[in-house]
Amino acid sequence: MNSFSRSLAALLLASAPAWLPAQELKIGFVNSAKIVENSPQYDEARQLLQTEFKSRESDLVAKQKRLQELEQKLQKDGTSMDSEERGRLEKDILSRTRKLNNDRAAFREDFNLRRNEESNRLRMMIGETIREYAKANNYDLVVEDGVVHFSERIDLTDKILKELGAK
Numbered sequence: 001m002n003s004f005s006r007s008l009a010a011l012l013l014a015s016a017p018a019w020l021p022a023q024e025l026k027i028g029f030v031n032s033a034k035i036v037e038n039s040p041q042y043d044e045a046r047q048l049l050q051t052e053f054k055s056r057e058s059d060l061v062a063k064q065k066r067l068q069e070l071e072q073k074l075q076k077d078g079t080s081m082d083s084e085e086r087g088r089l090e091k092d093i094l095s096r097t098r099k100l101n102n103d104r105a106a107f108r109e110d111f112n113l114r115r116n117e118e119s120n121r122l123r124m125m126i127g128e129t130i131r132e133y134a135k136a137n138n139y140d141l142v143v144e145d146g147v148v149h150f151s152e153r154i155d156l157t158d159k160i161l162k163e164l165g166a167k
Helices: 003-019 032-038 040-080 083-136 157-166
Strands: 027-030 141-144
Touching: 027 157, 032 040, 032 083, 032 157, 040 083, 040 157, 083 141, 083 157
Parallel strands: 027 141
Antiparallel strands: none
16 A cells, blocks of 8 residues: 555545444354354254264274284284285285275375365355344344354354354
């Protein structure tokens, strides 16, 4: 901002009370982290993801258990096996380890993608609920996150949670 613009802005701000209509602003604060964590939609999304990924997670646990059993068998019986049988078991363990690692990576990627989708959907719903509440209750400004101080008098968090509970 150049010096002329700064001077003009300072002049306008200094004279603002003279030309602004005398009306009280209605300001509210929303703790978005609290809303996300305490909304019924968050619990619903969490349960949906658990249900959606439960079978794949169980499958990974079963594969890990089977791999551990084979590794224990190799440790316990490896010295008494002939070299061909031991080689087959080592190759099987290596193949299963690679497959398990690939399956884990795919699981994490798919889970993170779905979690992000649900998180974005929830944040959009919360944002819309806040906007609707602010308009219906004639708020001039509603702020969230990054606020250094706010009074309990302007905290709308519980009211927004109540609105989300009604949806």
